[in-house]
Amino acid sequence: MSKAKPLSDAQPTQRKGAPLPTDPGQTGYGAPPPAPLPGAPSTPLTGTRQRGGARPVGWNSPSSRRPPQFTDTTPAAPVRRLPQPVLVSAAVVGVVALIGAAILGYRAMDTFDTVANPLANPSAKQTEVPLAPPRPTVTVTATPVPDAVRVKQNGLYKAGKVAAVNCTAPAVKPSTEAAALRFYQAILPCLNRAWAPLVRKAGYEFRPPKVVLWAKGQTSCTGEPTDVAFYCGDAETITMRGDQDSKLFRQDATSGRIHAMDTLAHEYGHHVQMLTNILISSSSRKGWAKTEPAKLEESRRLELQASCLGAAFLGANKTALGITGQRLETWEWQTKHSGDEYNPKKVRDHGSRKNNWLWSGASFKTTNPASCNTFTAPAAKVS
Structure with missing residues (x-):
């Protein structure tokens, strides 16, 4: 907030297996096949046919295999043979069918879209450089800087002098509010260029402020x-x-120009x-102060x-800003007569006029934040 001045009444600042089936009327697993009858030949008799053949035996079906029956000697019916032309035709048809199936299979393989069917034939592009394993996340807890250290030992005091820009x-x-705004906006770039290097050198990020009416x-x-x-x-x-x-x-004009420049x-x-x-x-620090005088002193600092x-x-x-001659004298007079003494409410929150000149007069000469x-x-x- 701007300091009080005496010049006007206005004051600036988140597998399992399936159960085994069983046949109706049967329990348990199927029995193994019985041994051949004593004296039975090891191979079927020539010229005879065993009806039905042997049935498969497995875990889930009971055995129904019986010793071969050799009492049936009825000659088997002669095998009927097809005419030779029919056999040739059938063979030709079979060959043609096989060739057609082969062609269709080849075309199916040729048109099979592995992109549309990634599970059938997945495709992966090997990177030239293998990916490094992820690094573990390390959390660094910064030690907080006490308020007293920040205000008394700030890097701004060691950043050097303010440059002439x-x-x-x-x-x-x-002369009007609109013209005054243009006046402020003309000086703002100078302030930005002068302070940006020092703020960064002090170890902080610089951002220009906004100026409004x-x-x-x-x-x-x-x-x-x-x-x-x-x-x-x-x-x-x-x-x-x-x-x-x-x-x-x-x-x-001189007082108005100097006052506007100094307030900005x-x-x-x-x-x-x-x-x-x-x-x-x-x-x-002001918020933690226990008494009103202590709060006001922090405000004055x-x-x-x-x-x-x-x-x-x-x-x-x-x-460059033309603060020389009469304008310099005007700035000095205004600074020496700016302070809480001129505050109509008599609030001691900005400092006396004596101390205003003590600090501002010195830094005007040194141009160094170390003086502040x-x-x-x-x-x-x-x-």
């Missing part, structure tokens, strides 16, 4: 009414008060805190750091 001062005059009746992230600019970490969105900035610009840089500082997890850990980070960007790009570690400072410097 050779931006040019916006030619847009923020405040709409009448709109509430802040907490659902409370607001009359200042603010940043929402969940949506990573900066909401600017274009109505206030355009009004101030119409009153004083401050809110972008909150985005940097979000990307580096400082904002999350500081909010956690966060807000003073956001202003400090914004000033580091402005200092690194002061020439408000979380290790004594209470007096974040009052």
Whole structure:
């Protein structure tokens, strides 16, 4: 949330076998065949015929085999032979049938679709390189970083200075809300290019924020009414008060331009805190604080750091953004006169004007986030 300023009344921030059948009237398995009668010849007599022949004997049918009967000597009827032409014709027909069957079988084999019948003849393509066996899954449990360590020893403090990105001062005059939005959008790419390398060097992923205009009746992230600019970490969105900035610009062009630029840089500082997890850990520390003064102190450390980070960007790009001469003097005066003293509600959540200048004035010169570690400072410097 933007800091309080005295310039206007508007304030920015889931097999088993089958049972055996039995014949009717029979129980158990069939008996083995009986031995031949004593004195019986070992082969049938010549010229005789045994009626019915031998019946098969198996596990499931009882034996009905009896000794051969040799009392029937009735000569067998002569075998009737077919005429020779009939035999020849039958042989020819048989040969033709066999050839036809062979041809049909060959055609069936030739047209059999192994793709349509994969179970009959499965096809598999061998890969050139055998597949490696699956590797076991290893779960690594990351050790959580304490909130105090994250805010006091963050990699952002060791990432180096903010770079000059050779931006040019916006030619847009923020005299209306629509023009103010274009003014913010002209500076946003400069902020992205300046902070992206440092956020990545600190070990975090960079994502550009969105910038939108405040709409009448709109509430802040907490659902409370607001009359200042603010940043929402969940949506990573900066909401600017274009109505206030355009009004101030119409009153004083230099003051309006510097105020809009400084407020945007401050809110972008909150985005940097979000990307580096400082904002999350500081909010956690504030939630665990047991007293209201302790909660307010944590809030001041966060807000003073956001202003400090914004000033580091402005200092690194002061020439390109035109913050020189009278505009530089205006920025210094506004910074020295921005603080909780000017808050109509007298809430001490952003820091005194003295400490605002203490942090922002220093980082404007050093252009280094290392100058913005408000979380290790004594209470007096974040009052």
